[in-house]
Amino acid sequence: MNRIRVEDFGMIDLGQHNRRRGDEEDTDSGDEDKVVAEVDDDEAEDEDEVDEADGDPHMPRVVPELNVEQDQQSEVSDDAPSQFDDDDDNDDDDDDDIPVDAEKPPVKDQRRFKPFVEDYPDERAGAPLDLPDTNNEDSGSFDNPCEPFSGWMNWDFAWWAKTESLSGKAITKLLKINGLVEKLGLSYSNTAELNKFIDKNLPSPHPNFIRQEFKIDGHTYELYHRDPLECIRTLWGDRELTPHLIFRPERHYEDADCTIRIYHDMHTAKWWWATQKAVDKNSPGGTIIPLLISTDKTTLTMFGGKAAYPMYLTIANLPKEIRRKPSRHAQVLLGYLPATSLDHITCAASRRRTVANLFHACAGRIMETLKDAGKDGLNMQSGDRIWRRCHPIFATFVGDYLEQILVACVKKGECPSCPIPYNEGPTVFNQACKDAGIKPIQHPFWEELPYSHIYRSITPDILHQLYQGFIKHLVKWLRSAYGDVQLNTRCRALPPNHNIRLFFNGITHLQRVTGREHSQIASILLGLIINLPLPQQQSPRRLIRAVRAVLDFTYLSQYPVHTHATLDALDDALASFHDNKDIFVDLGIRAHFQIPKIHVIEHYSTFIQLYGTTDNYNTEYTERLHIDLAKDAYPGNGTDQLPQMTRWLERREKMVHHKATIEWRLAGQPTPVIYAKPSVGISFERFIKMAKFPSRKLVSLTTLIDTYGATNFEHALACFLVSRKQPTLPWNHVVRRARHLDLSDCTFNVFHFIKFTIMDPYHLPSYERIIDSIHSKPARRDKYNHIIPARFNTALIDRGNDLEGIHRYRVGRVRTIFTLPDDLVQEYLDDLDEVPSHFVYVDLYSPFSADPESDHDLYKIKPETRNGSPVSRVVPVDNIGRSVHLFPKLGPVVDPEWTSSNVLDQADTFFVNPFSDRDIYYTISQ
Secondary structure, eight states: OEEEEEOSTTOOOTTSTTOOTTOOOOOOTTSSOOEEEEEEOOOOOSSSOOOGGGOOOOOOEEEEEOOOOOOOOOOOOOOOOOTTSOOOTTOTTSOOOOOOOSOOOOOOOTTSBOOEEEEOSOTTTTOOBOOOOOOOOOOOOSSOTTTTSSSHHHHHHHHHHHHSOOOHHHHHHHHTSTTHHHHHTOSOSSHHHHHHHHHHHSOOSSOOOEEEEEEETTEEEEEEEOOHHHHHHHHHTOTTTGGGOOOSOEEEESSTTSOSEEEOSGGGSHHHHHHHHHHHHHSTTOEEEEEEEEEOOEEOOSSSOOEEOEEEEEETTSOHHHHTOGGGTOOEEEEEOOOOOOTTOOOHHHHHHHHHHHHHHHHHHHHTTHHHHHHHOEEEEOTTSOEEEEEEEEEEEEOOHHHHHHHHTBOTTSOSSSOOOOOOOSSSHHHHHHHHTBOOOSSOTTTTOTTOOHHHHBOOOIIIIIIIIIIHHHHHHHHHHHOHHHHHHHHTTOOOBTTBOOOTTOSSSOSSOOHHHHHHHHTTHHHHHTTOOOGGGOOOHHHHHHHHHHHHHHHHTTOSSEEHHHHHHHHHHHHHHHHHTHHHHHTTSOSOOOOHHHHGGGGHHHHHHHHOOGGGSOHHHHHHHHIIIIITTOOTTOTTHHHHHHHHHHHHHHHHHHHHHHHHHHTTOOOOOOOOOOOBOSSOOOEEEOOSSOSEEEEEHHHHHHHHOOTTHHHHHHHHHHHHHSTTSOHHHHHHHHTTOOOTTOEEEEESEEEEEEEOTTOOTTOEEEEEEEEEEOOEEOTTSOEEOOEEOEEEEEOOOSOOGGGGEEEEEEEEEEEOOHHHIIIIITTSSSOOSOEEEEEEBOOOOSSOOTTTOOOEEOBOEETTEEOEEEEEGGGEEEEOEEEEOOOSSOOTTOOTTTHHHHOSOEEEETTSSHHHHHHHHO
C-alpha cells in the first residue's frame, strides 16, 4: 500500500520537466489543512469496461481520512400541539386534532445561512493598486444611446436579425421588399451591409480569433483560437460581472468556534488558499485568477458527421451560480481545436499517439501566454476601474473521461488523478512512458504552467461519471437481475409530480440515453425494486442497500454546500455500496467492479475540499454552451466551417456587448455596485406564486365534492374558521361549534396550480425560475374529446412545530385550492394582522414515524381515515412547503388496475420519495 500525503495544493510546478507524477515535495508544513489519502493497487477497466485481455492497468483506490471535529446536534423534541398531531386524549368526537393558531416558531434551517468567515491573513492579497484610471471607453451620446446605430429602429432591426437564428438570405429577401428599408429608415439594405457595419463600428468584447496551421504527413489542420489573457481581461473588466468578483481566498465555518469547515465556491476550498501562499512567497500582494478550462468534442449535424472541438475558459473569481448561467456570459470560447481522427494514418497505435500530440500541441499554443503571466502577474483593471496585480493560474480541467485521460496523458482504463510515476528519458522516451503508464506526449500543454499540478486538476464529473457512468451501470445490473418486463410494468404505476418524469413505456426502451434521462431514472429507481423478489428466492436486502447507497452518493455529491459532516455522509454512502455490491457477483451479473467511472468516485471527497463543491466544475454546464457557441454558429452549407463559425460568433458577441452598453447608457452610466454576498446553503428561498385569475369562478360546494373529491370540505372549512376566530378553543369544542356553521350556500373561486419560484441570488432582476408546482385539477376532455384524468398532487404541509427535517411536515393530498368569499373573511379573519389570500383543502396521510424503514430508508405512510372517511384539513397556502412524490407499495406483482392517474386512490400504503429533487432529499435526510 502506498501512502500519499497531499499537502500544499498548488505549490507543485510541473514546468520542471524532470518532476515525477505523484512526486510531491512538502515545502511548507504550515500550509493548508492536510488530506491524507490511502492508495491501494487494484485492477481497472477501460472507459466503461476494459477487456480482460488488455492486462492490468493501474487503478489505485483512494479513501480520504478526515480528522475534523464533528458537530454533535441533539434531537429537538416537539411538545407543541397542532391541528396535524394525532392525540385522542381530549377528543370525544373521534376527531384527533388540536389546533394551534400561533405563528410558526423560528427554525434553524441550513438551506440558507451566513457562515463564519476567516479571512486570508495577508491583507495585501487581492488588494488594489494605486494606478491611474486609463479607461477611455466611449460613453456615447445621451441623445442617441444606440450609437453608432442612427436610431432605435436601426438598432432594433439589427438585434432582431442577428439573434433570431435567421439565415442571411432570408433577411436580405425581407429587406428587398419595395420601400421597406426607406419606411424603416435603415442604413443597410442587405445582410452583407449589416455585417460590414457591425464589423467596422461595434467594439468587440473579446479578442478576434487567430488562425494557425498544423501539418501532419502532408495534411493541414486548422486551429482557431484567441489569446486567453485578453479573454481574461474582458471577463475581469465586464461591468456586469465586476460586482461579483472574488479577490482573495477565505475559510468558511458553520460554527463560531471555527471547527466545522464549509466548502462551496472555489475561494472557500483549499487549493486557492495554498496557491495564494505559494504566490505570496515570491511576490506578495497578488490576486489569483483561477482558470477553469474545459474541452468537449461535439457533433454539429445529425447527418454528415460534422463535428467541432471547442475549448472554453472561465474564472473562479466569479461565483458558480453566475458561471453556470449562459445568459451571464461568464464562459468564453477560447478556440476550436482540430476535430480530426487522422484517418489517413493506418496504424492504430500511431494514430492514437499522433491525435494526442496534436491536441497538446494546439492546446499548448493557446495557453502559451499564461506561462509568464501566471508566474509574474500582470496588472488588470476591473469594471469599477480598480487595478490589481493578477496571476491567471490554471486550476482545473473539466471534461469527460476520454478528455481527462487525454489531458493527463494516461492510458484508457487508468485513473487520471491517481499517482503514477512520470519517467522521462530523451533516448528511450517511448519505453519510459510505457513503463510510467503514460502516453508518449512530447510536450503536454500544461508542462510549463506555473503553480499547476495536472493530476490534481482533473476534477470530478457529475454528468459523465455518475449519471452516464454509475447510474448507467446500475440500471443495466438491475435489468439483468429483474428483467425488463418487471421494471417497465412498475414504471406505469407511479403517480405524477412536477419533478418526476413518468416513463409510461418503461425505462428499458430508451435509445441513446442522455445524462438528463439517467437523472430522471435515478429519481424513481428505488421505488421500482422495493418488494420485488429476486430469482432463486435470494434476499434482496443487499441489493436494495446497494441501490440506496448509489443514490445517496449521487445526491450528496451534488450538494452546493458541504461540511465535514456531509463529506462523512458521502464516504459512508460509498462504504455502504462497497459493503453490499457483492450481491451482483452472487447473482452472476458482475465478476468485478474495476470500472474507471466507478473507481473515480473515491476521489470526490478530496476534490471537494480542494476546489469546492462539484457544481464548480460540472460538464453539464459546458455541454449547454455547445448550443450557443458551436451548434448555432454552424453554417448550413458546411463550407469553410470554422471561418464562418468564428465570424458569426464575433458578430454575435459584439451585438450582445452593445446591447449591454445601451442599457448602461440608459441607466445613466452608473459605476458597478458591489453587493453583499448572498447567504450560502443547500437551496434558495422559495416563493409561492399564484395565478392572477382563478381557474374556475363561483364553484359550489356540491361541485367541490363531486368534481374535486373534497368530500369533507364543509366540515374542514368550518373547523378552520372557528379555530381562527377562537384560537384558544380546544379542538373538540371547535368540532362541535363547526357543526352549527352552515356553508352550503357559499361559492368559491378555485385555482388549479400552486407554483414555487426562486429568484436570482446575484441580483439579476429578470431571473425568476419555477422549480416546483402542485396540481389540483379535475378530469376534463381535450380538443379531441379524449378524457384527461384528474390530477391531485401530494404536498408537504408545515405543521407549525419547531422540529427540523421531515418531522416538521405532514403529507397531504391537495384536493382544492381556493379563496374565501368576502363575507367569510370579514366575519372570521378580519381581526388578523395578515389575512391569507389563498387556502388549500387536503386529505391527510399518517404522520411520519420516528425512523424510516430499514434497508431502503424510506418513510412509510398511509392515507389517514376516520370511520372510513378521509381526515381532511383546510390550511393557508403558505403552509404548503412543496410538492412531494410518493412511491406506492407495489408488492411482488403490480395490480393491473393501477395506473399513474389512479394509484393514489387505489394503493393503501406509500413510501415518501426523497429523490425527486435536491431540496426534498436534504429535508428528509436531516
